[in-house]
Amino acid sequence: MRLVLLGPPGAGKGTQAGWIAADYSIPQLSTGDMLRQAVANGTDIGKQAKAVMDAGQLVSDSIINAIVAARVQEADCARGFILDGFPRTVAQAEALDDMLAGLDKPLDAVLEFKVDAKALVERISGRYACAKCGAGYHDVFKQPKVLGICDVCGSTEFVRRKDDNAETVRARLDAYETQTAPLLPFYRSRGLVHSVDGMGAMADVRAKIAEILASLT
Numbered sequence: 001m002r003l004v005l006l007g008p009p010g011a012g013k014g015t016q017a018g019w020i021a022a023d024y025s026i027p028q029l030s031t032g033d034m035l036r037q038a039v040a041n042g043t044d045i046g047k048q049a050k051a052v053m054d055a056g057q058l059v060s061d062s063i064i065n066a067i068v069a070a071r072v073q074e075a076d077c078a079r080g081f082i083l084d085g086f087p088r089t090v091a092q093a094e095a096l097d098d099m100l101a102g103l104d105k106p107l108d109a110v111l112e113f114k115v116d117a118k119a120l121v122e123r124i125s126g127r128y129a130c131a132k133c134g135a136g137y138h139d140v141f142k143q144p145k146v147l148g149i150c151d152v153c154g155s156t157e158f159v160r161r162k163d164d165n166a167e168t169v170r171a172r173l174d175a176y177e178t179q180t181a182p183l184l185p186f187y188r189s190r191g192l193v194h195s196v197d198g199m200g201a202m203a204d205v206r207a208k209i210a211e212i213l214a215s216l217t
């Protein structure tokens with residue numbers, strides 16, 4: 001199964017992609033995670049991307065397209081994959097079409113996450129992650145079972161994303177509206193879009209997605 005998760009920052013794409021990946025045994029390809037890794041490793045791409053990400057703007061299509069084109073050809077993508085945060089511009093969507101046509105592996109669905117602007121800001125401002133294993137948490141909606149200790153790896157160190165501050169969040173929401181939302185008509189015209197009400201609790205959103213995915217097979 002080949003899926004695109006589309007939605008504004010904080011809509012829950014990463015959270016749900018993790019569950020879909022586990023349920024269907026296909027990898028989650030998060031361009032945001034790949035870029036953050038490149039920044040942490042100090043690679044050339046990381047150096048170019050850092051300031052752009054810190055400002056909440058989009059990294060250039062050419063950089064992102066090259067990363068994804070290489071990744072979807074890796075062996076673990078043979079059975080499918082979940083694109084989380086890509087494509088984000090019409091140019092990226094067109095490049096994805098070319099990549100998948102070359103592999104003879106078209107998209108099965110685009111899941112559109114619908115969440116109110118107020119909830120997006122609330123979700124982003126409370127988000128944090130384990131510094132060691134990357135498991136995601138939230139100050140209100142998802143605390144570890146024992147506060148201060150990661151459920152997954154037991155680490156007591158946590159981090160917050162540098163771009164999760166009020167000013168950068170505004171820029172990211174704006175980038176979504178102007179550059180990414182136009183992908184909805186692009187994919188709707190092909191009958192690929194399934195809208196997901198992302199306002200419910202995480203488990204309820206997961207159940208709605210499971211229903212949609214079951215209807216595809």
Ligand code: AP5
Nearest residue numbers: 009010011012013014015031032053059085123127138202
């Ligand atoms: P990226 O990492 O993709 O960030 P984003 O799109 O802004 O999305 P987020 O990770 O903020 O949100 P999410 O929808 O995954 O929400 P989450 O599940 O974490 O991109 C970062 C930057 O990289 C971009 O700004 C850009 O610079 C660059 N970039 C990346 N891809 C690019 C591309 N293709 N082209 C160009 N540039 C690119 O949930 C948020 C919080 O809410 C969590 O704490 C979670 O626990 C909580 N939560 C989730 N679901 C619920 C729920 N149902 N109820 C309550 N809380 C919930």
Ligand code: ZN
Nearest residue numbers: 130133150153
């Ligand atoms: Zn951990």
